[in-house]
Amino acid sequence: MAKILIVEPYFSGSHKSWALGYQDNSSHEIEIISLEGKFWKWRMHGGAISLANLFQKTKFAPDLILASDMLDLTTFLCLTKNKTSNLPTALYFHENQLSYPWSKSDRDVQKKRDHHYGFINIVSALAADKVLFNSEFHLESFLLEGKKFLKNFPDNNETKSIDLIKKKSRVLHLGIDLKRFDSIKRLSLKDPLILWNHRWEYDKNPKSFFKSMFKLKEKNIPFSLAVLGESFASKPNIFDEAKTKLKNEIIHFGYCDNHWDYAKWLCSADILPVTNNQDFFGASIVEAIYCGAFPLLPNRLSYPELLPTEFHKMHLYGDEKELDMMIENSLKNINKIRNISLAQYFKRFDWKSMAPTYDQLFSSIIEKKHS
Incomplete structure (x- = not known):
């Protein structure tokens, strides 16, 4: 030793x-x-x-x-x-x-x-x-x-x-x-739950994320939204705008003070659309996928490396237009999405x-x- x-x-x-x-x-x-x-x-x-x-x-x-x-x-x-x-x-x-x-x-x-x-x-x-x-x-x-x-x-x-x-x-x-999430039972809500669980900073590209959420609302596509993650004194203005525009969809908005609250939302999440401009690994993403969320990831940064090759077509997107299409398709086929889990492929971390x-x-x- x-x-x-x-x-x-x-x-x-x-x-x-x-x-x-x-x-x-x-x-x-x-x-x-x-x-x-x-x-x-x-x-x-x-x-x-x-x-x-x-x-x-x-x-x-x-x-x-x-x-x-x-x-x-x-x-x-x-x-x-x-x-x-x-x-x-x-x-x-x-x-x-x-x-x-x-x-x-x-x-x-x-x-x-x-x-x-x-x-x-x-x-x-x-x-x-x-x-x-x-x-x-x-x-x-x-x-x-x-x-x-x-x-x-x-x-x-x-x-x-x-x-x-x-x-x-x-x-x-x-x-x-990851084992700390094992005791939390997975729970599906009435409306499909979309998850954000990153820092509230510009490099996580919240503008693109909320732009996609605004489009869903404009099309009257039902969904709920949990916005987790740590915020700082100077956060991007888009978070305040989203809190107002999506007040009927947001069911949680802010940092979770303890593991159990954080784990509860991860284990309830259906779809994880990621728009990050920077991620050298992606710990929060691995956690959400392990808990059962269906990931929609940009085909760049570390994500193609973390995701097994056979899942690239289903889970990686090229641009915002493709992301919007994949989110809508996931929401319309939510029962099918809820039966797909990649957790076993992420146990290695x-x-x-x-x-x-x-x-x-x-x-x-x-x-x-x-x-």
Whole structure:
């Protein structure tokens, strides 16, 4: 049994669930040092200093450091070299700042100072012994955007450093606690239930989603709608517009404070239309599909990778027009849709299946470092 230290500057949401999930299901001894999940830009700049100080105070002596993409790993290792100089390190990318679609209204974009976050990702990947991505799409997009990014500089671009990162990179899908949904009984409501269970942010493309909902209402096609997910101080205006226009269809609107409420809506959902512009994996989508929702996914991002090939034609769409057609067809054939479940194909992402893969990989990294 090895000792592994997870270093997480942004201990919230999927980052937090992932760290705790692995800790609960691993055969290794896992400790976590973390910072609260807020001020993500400051976490990428200064989090390494705070976490290095925390690590210097701990008595835990790890065999491997497992850090998330929000950590400036180079700074962390420099400030802890008395304890980490001989330790192997693995860097796990939940997301990256090179291929993540920044909002045009972001002040750093407007002032052209957003590039440094991507550079932190690159140098952290160079410093790590192993670089891990939650999907093949994520890995390929990082490598592509990394080279494009480095070509912007006047000399000594070091574009070959991306090739070095590629050689030590691999895909390690996200582990998810899917078994926690097993005790919730699936329940079908009178009207077909359409589900939104993503963050209320621009990169999830809520405008396209609600545009499709507005069209259904205009055609007098009956449906109900549950809008879940975390919202923030500045959310897209379309959510307020939808709350008004779809007041008769919406049966839940807002974040679920506990697992049971969240699971209840997932296990009642019939159709999951996804319009996201960004998703490096899609944990909320995997959860909804596991609970029985019928997915309608864009034929891009990580989705073709997660969905078995034989289901692509039925569940992947090319444009908004095709999505609207697929939603309408699903609603008109709701009894048939309710008898289709892809849950068995997504069990592979449960921690009971994923944890042994993680454990074996990290054991091999430790052995290689000391061989």
